[in-house]
Amino acid sequence: MKKYLQVLKITFQQELAYRVNFIMWRVRNVMQIFLIFFLWDSVYSDHTRQLFGYDRTKILTYVFGILVIKAIVFSSRSIELSRIISDGTLSLYLLKPINFFKYWFSADVASKLLNMGFSIFETIFLFLILKPDIFFQSNPVYLLLFIVSLIIAVLLFFVLIFLINIFSFWAPETGWALPFLFVVIIGDFLSGSVFPLDIFSKSAQNIFYSLPFPYLVFFPLQVYLGKLAISTVLNGIVISLGWLIVLWFLVKVFWEKGLKKFCSEGI
Amino acid sequence: MKKNLKKYFNVWWISSKNSFMSVLNNRLGSSFFLVGKLLRFFIYLFFINILVKGTNTLAGYNLDQTIFFYLTFNLIDIVSQFLFRGVYKFRSKIIDGSFDLVLSKPIDSLFVSLFDSADLLDLITIPPLIIFLFIVGSKLNPGILTVILFIFLVFNSLIISAAFYIIVLSLGIVTLEVDHTVMIYRDLSNLGKFPIDIYKEPLKGFLTFIIPIGTMMTVPAKSLMNLVSPWGVLLSFLLGGIFLLISISFWKYALTKYSSASS
Numbered sequence: 352m353k354k355y356l357q358v359l360k361i362t363f364q365q366e367l368a369y370r371v372n373f374i375m376w377r378v379r380n381v382m383q384i385f386l387i388f389f390l391w392d393s394v395y396s397d398h399t400r401q402l403f404g405y406d407r408t409k410i411l412t413y414v415f416g417i418l419v420i421k422a423i424v425f426s427s428r429s430i431e432l433s434r435i436i437s438d439g440t441l442s443l444y445l446l447k448p449i450n451f452f453k454y455w456f457s458a459d460v461a462s463k464l465l466n467m468g469f470s471i472f473e474t475i476f477l478f479l480i481l482k483p484d485i486f487f488q489s490n491p492v493y494l495l496l497f498i499v500s501l502i503i504a505v506l507l508f509f510v511l512i513f514l515i516n517i518f519s520f521w522a523p524e525t526g527w528a529l530p531f532l533f534v535v536i537i538g539d540f541l542s543g544s545v546f547p548l549d550i551f552s553k554s555a556q557n558i559f560y561s562l563p564f565p566y567l568v569f570f571p572l573q574v575y576l577g578k579l580a581i582s583t584v585l586n587g588i589v590i591s592l593g594w595l596i597v598l599w600f601l602v603k604v605f606w607e608k609g610l611k612k613f614c615s616e617g618i
Numbered sequence: 619m620k621k622n623l624k625k626y627f628n629v630w631w632i633s634s635k636n637s638f639m640s641v642l643n644n645r646l647g648s649s650f651f652l653v654g655k656l657l658r659f660f661i662y663l664f665f666i667n668i669l670v671k672g673t674n675t676l677a678g679y680n681l682d683q684t685i686f687f688y689l690t691f692n693l694i695d696i697v698s699q700f701l702f703r704g705v706y707k708f709r710s711k712i713i714d715g716s717f718d719l720v721l722s723k724p725i726d727s728l729f730v731s732l733f734d735s736a737d738l739l740d741l742i743t744i745p746p747l748i749i750f751l752f753i754v755g756s757k758l759n760p761g762i763l764t765v766i767l768f769i770f771l772v773f774n775s776l777i778i779s780a781a782f783y784i785i786v787l788s789l790g791i792v793t794l795e796v797d798h799t800v801m802i803y804r805d806l807s808n809l810g811k812f813p814i815d816i817y818k819e820p821l822k823g824f825l826t827f828i829i830p831i832g833t834m835m836t837v838p839a840k841s842l843m844n845l846v847s848p849w850g851v852l853l854s855f856l857l858g859g860i861f862l863l864i865s866i867s868f869w870k871y872a873l874t875k876y877s878s879a880s881s
Contacts, residue, residue: 371793375801379801389821394673529647531650535658540658545661545662550665550668
């Protein structure tokens with residue numbers, strides 16, 4: 352446990368060593384929220400409007416929720432894994448007396464803590480300048496389920512990003528193209544980070560809910576907003592846990608297969 | 619002059635050809651990028667469709683108009699990314715000192731830094747986008763003069779975009795930071811994905827005059843809808859010119875700060 356705490360500390364120091372980079376990254380997150388906020392603010396300029404099952408307060412809470420949840424779920428160092436496999440530096444990690452998965456998870460946790468801290472500060476800042484109507488969930492059951500769904504989202508993203516990066520064992524030349532496709536496109540849109548998925552038809556939503564992606568952002572936010580019945584929330588938690596187990600199993604299988612293929616090129 | 623232009627075109631052609639070959643050499647990775655870009659484009663288009671059908675208008679614009687804004691944004695964004703791809707490779711040149719080699723060559727260092735390695739993936743998406751733009755634009759019933767003005771304003775937007783990229787390059791020399799600065803510019807320009815009218819003052823004024831994203835992304839589309847006054851058009855061209863001059867001055871200043879460290 353001690354050595355993973357050291358990994359956490361080192362990652363903190365690494366992130367803070369390149370302060371300008373880190374601050375710029377956070378500025379980018381705020382800019383992205385500006386677009387989504389003003390878009391919905393314009394759509395709900397009539398304060399009494401109800402659209403796609405949201406009123407103005409809930410949709411603006413959704414937008415602010417994206418900022419915080421993305422910082423917690425999507426902040427990750429393990430996205431570097433594809434580069435490490437492609438350029439051969441994976442050998443250096445394999446030689447160390449550490450568990451590779453725990454190492455990267457510790458690094459991810461450090462990144463998440465740092466980003467979460469900044470995102471809370473940014474949310475307060477944006478709240479003060481934009482003065483949006485915000486919905487505060489007061490039901491302790493929903494709050495508890497929200498925290499559970501958020502923890503599952505963090506673990507789900509970790510295994511998803513691992514699985515995507517492992518592909519580099521077989522196609523190292525793709526570099527970060529596949530992680531790009533996953534994080535920027537599938538992760539962003541299908542997770543509900545750009546717009547809530549319930550603007551789609553019921554049948555499309557059923558398809559989305561059977562995939563792992565909505566459980567990264569959309570589902571935790573739905574739980575926080577209290578838009579789902581408790582039984583539906585529990586059902587969602589079971590599905591996301593199911594995905595977590597399946598994906599973790601796939602990571603283990605492909606990792607073992609990938610290691611057999613790995614020949615440390617580039618070192 | 620003609621000889622000089624030919625020399626610059628040849629340099630651009632050779633660098634672009636090399637870049638194209640590099641893309642074709644990594645077909646799988648390039649396919650992922652292309653699929654990603656196309657998916658992003660169509661998902662947003664789908665979203666706009668659902669959103670405006672649900673609300674009837676967005677900031678007073680109907681569905682065809684909103685889509686036209688989105689397509690114009692994409693055209694300017696993709697063409698500028700295709701042309702000014704060199705910016706994305708600039709940081710490594712500054713960090714490892716290879717920018718010295720650029721400076722010692724008998725060719726303008728700004729030209730090389732800006733236009734190096736045009737992107738094939740962007741190039742192949744431009745023709746279908748123009749066709750799409752033509753189809754949606756024709757639904758707005760513009761006159762021939764309006765179309766010509768639209769084309770000129772798109773060129774003006776590319777000049778503003780070039781100015782932004784030059785500022786990013788200059789900041790790269792002064793601060794050694796390019797990657798995030800260029801992405802911040804991309805995020806800023808993304809604010810022009812929808813008509814600038816969705817933003818409130820003072821942000822709207824800021825995006826129109828101080829950081830002319832509105833002038834760059836929204837004015838050309840608005841001109842095709844006859845929603846810009848002649849003064850507005852004149853001001854857009856003026857802003858484009860001023861912004862370019864400021865960026866070139868900044869570039870000249872940044873060059874005096876280049877220390878050639880690590881070379």
